[in-house]
Amino acid sequence: xxxxxxxxxxxxxxxxxxxxxxxxxxxxxxxxxxxxxxxxxxxxxxxxxxxxxxxxxxxxxxxxxxxxxxxxxxxxxxxxxxxxxxxxxxxxxxxxxxxxxxxxxxxxxxxxxxxxxxxxxxxxxxxxxxxxxxxxxxxxxxxxxxxxxxxxxxxxxxxxxxxxxxxxxxxxxxxxxxxxxxxxxxxxxxxxxxxxxxxxxxxxxxxxxxxxxxxxxxxxxxxxxxxxxxxxxxxxxxxxxxxxxxxxxxxxxxxxxxxxxxxxxxxxxxxxxxxxxxxxxxxxxxxxxxxxxxxxxxxxxxxxxxxxxxxxxxxxxxxxxxxxxxxxxxxxxxxxxxxxxxxxxxxxxxxxxxxxxxxxxxxxxxxxxxxxxxxxxxxxxxxxxxxxxxxxxxxxxxxxxxxxxxxxx
Amino acid sequence: xxxxxxxxxxxxxxxxxxxxxxxxxxxxxxxxxxxxxxxxxxxxxxxxxxxxxxxxxxxxxxxxxxxxx
Numbered sequence: 001x002x003x004x005x006x007x008x009x010x011x012x013x014x015x016x017x018x019x020x021x022x023x024x025x026x027x028x029x030x031x032x033x034x035x036x037x038x039x040x041x042x043x044x045x046x047x048x049x050x051x052x053x054x055x056x057x058x059x060x061x062x063x064x065x066x067x068x069x070x071x072x073x074x075x076x077x078x079x080x081x082x083x084x085x086x087x088x089x090x091x092x093x094x095x096x097x098x099x100x101x102x103x104x105x106x107x108x109x110x111x112x113x114x115x116x117x118x119x120x121x122x123x124x125x126x127x128x129x130x131x132x133x134x135x136x137x138x139x140x141x142x143x144x145x146x147x148x149x150x151x152x153x154x155x156x157x158x159x160x161x162x163x164x165x166x167x168x169x170x171x172x173x174x175x176x177x178x179x180x181x182x183x184x185x186x187x188x189x190x191x192x193x194x195x196x197x198x199x200x201x202x203x204x205x206x207x208x209x210x211x212x213x214x215x216x217x218x219x220x221x222x223x224x225x226x227x228x229x230x231x232x233x234x235x236x237x238x239x240x241x242x243x244x245x246x247x248x249x250x251x252x253x254x255x256x257x258x259x260x261x262x263x264x265x266x267x268x269x270x271x272x273x274x275x276x277x278x279x280x281x282x283x284x285x286x287x288x289x290x291x292x293x294x295x296x297x298x299x300x301x302x303x304x305x306x307x308x309x310x311x312x313x314x315x316x317x318x319x320x321x322x323x324x325x326x327x328x329x330x331x332x333x334x335x336x337x338x339x340x341x342x343x344x345x346x347x348x349x350x351x352x353x354x355x356x357x358x359x360x361x362x363x364x365x366x367x368x369x370x371x372x373x374x375x376x377x378x379x380x381x382x383x384x385x386x387x388x389x390x391x392x393x394x395x396x397x398x399x400x401x402x403x404x405x406x407x408x409x
Numbered sequence: 410x411x412x413x414x415x416x417x418x419x420x421x422x423x424x425x426x427x428x429x430x431x432x433x434x435x436x437x438x439x440x441x442x443x444x445x446x447x448x449x450x451x452x453x454x455x456x457x458x459x460x461x462x463x464x465x466x467x468x469x470x471x472x473x474x475x476x477x478x
Contacts, residue, residue: 064416064417064420067417067420067421068420071420071423071424071427074424074427074428077431078427078430078431082435085435085436085437085438086438087437087438087439088437088438088442089438090438090446093438093439093442093443093446094442094446097450100459108469108470109469127468128468144469145468145469245422245426247419247422247423282429284433285430285433286426286430300445301448301452302444302445302448304444304445305445319438319441321435321436321440321441321444322435322437322440322442323433323435324435324438326438326441326442344456344458344459345452345455345456345457345458345459346452346453346455346456346459347445347448347452348449348453348456348459349456349458349459364449365446365449385458389456389457390457390462390467390468390469391458391469392458403469405457405458405467405469406457406458406459406461407461
């Protein structure tokens with residue numbers, strides 16, 4: 001596996017989705033923004049470029065090749081700047097701390113009830129309720145202690161790829177192939193039809209891949225197969241901010257822990273992980289070291305780093321203040337993609353759900369694997385540690401969810 | 410939206426972004442990695458998945474049977 005910084009090849013590939021719907025308005029907007037000139041591009045680097053053009057006015061022959069070369073040079077320059085500060089490896093700094101022994105993880109609860117692949121799950125802040133969504137079009141709210149189903153909603157579409165619990169615990173959000181994110185208030189009355197109170201909040205032009213409430217029930221952040229992320233007001237359905245920068249489907253997002261300010265990270269099919277300023281809509285930092293789609297991103301508990309899981313069979317750690325990748329979690333024996341990652345409370349452990357049906361647990365600081373959990377009978381598609389860090393829940397294409405812990409002391 | 414943009418438009422967007430990022434402030438890994446390690450050490454005691462939890466305090470403990478003594 002590659003370690004450290006490396007020259008990044010330009011990849012202009014975009015995934016085409018069979019159900020691609022092009023909105024005329026957004027296409028026009030893209031064409032208008034393309035006319036912002038690149039007059040300053042040639043002055044941003046100090047090294048002379050062999051084929052550099054003196055100016056970059058929009059010109060019919062201003063080809064893909066020139067721009068690609070420009071981009072390649074800038075990326076090399078960026079890597080150069082990052083490498084200057086790469087004076088030590090994370091695992092070297094971590095040498096002085098005690099190694100972890102091998103862990104044994106045990107499944108404590110199995111939640112059965114979905115009729116098809118589980119695609120997403122989220123914990124309620126009360127540390128016992130879980131919402132999950134499935135290819136069968138259903139969204140279920142469970143009590144993880146008792147395994148009882150408390151609510152069930154049937155969505156108008158199949159492949160409900162995203163779901164999230166509201167911070168208050170009084171609502172859930174979900175969406176998928178319907179290109180929307182809808183919010184369902186949870187009723188205490190078991191007989192009430194939840195679908196009747198449904199509120200459509202977000203509208204994308206392609207599938208919804210992930211959603212998350214911000215620190216209140218009032219705003220939702222979404223990511224989509226249309227290549228964008230967006231922030232919405234739940235009450236009015238109004239678009240508050242949109243985030244453009246990915247060159248292909250955005251597959252995942254995670255909000256920074258509230259103490260560290262208004263940022264979030266997203267990962268996509270363009271192999272990039274982008275860190276965004278929620279207020280301005282600007283991309284602050286971008287990382288492109290994965291070799292394939294990034295399926296999952298999750299902030300380190302302190303907010304100073306984030307982890308990613310990818311179809312390239314690795315998980316990686318990116319340090320936001322050093323502005324670089326600082327660890328790769330991989331083994332030659334792991335050849336299937338990582339679909340979902342999450343940290344334990346202290347950030348010492350990284351849990352990764354993989355397409356080979358297993359969950360691998362990594363020592364974040366030293367880089368070695370400390371545990372492997374078997375049990376799912378198909379891909380692990382989603383994984384989250386509980387809010388108080390006592391357990392983690394995994395959802396799978398085998399239709400079940402499992403709540404697991406470290407086997408007692 | 411990325412899907413509606415031509416390859417050239419996407420490259421231009423990428424270029425503008427790269428120009429900004431080259432100028433970002435960065436700190437050396439020796440400093441930031443140490444802070445990551447320090448944070449973990451400070452919070453390890455409360456990390457139940459790391460340390461384990463006694464069975465009687467475990468909300469997910471096995472639903473038990475009876476013991477006849």
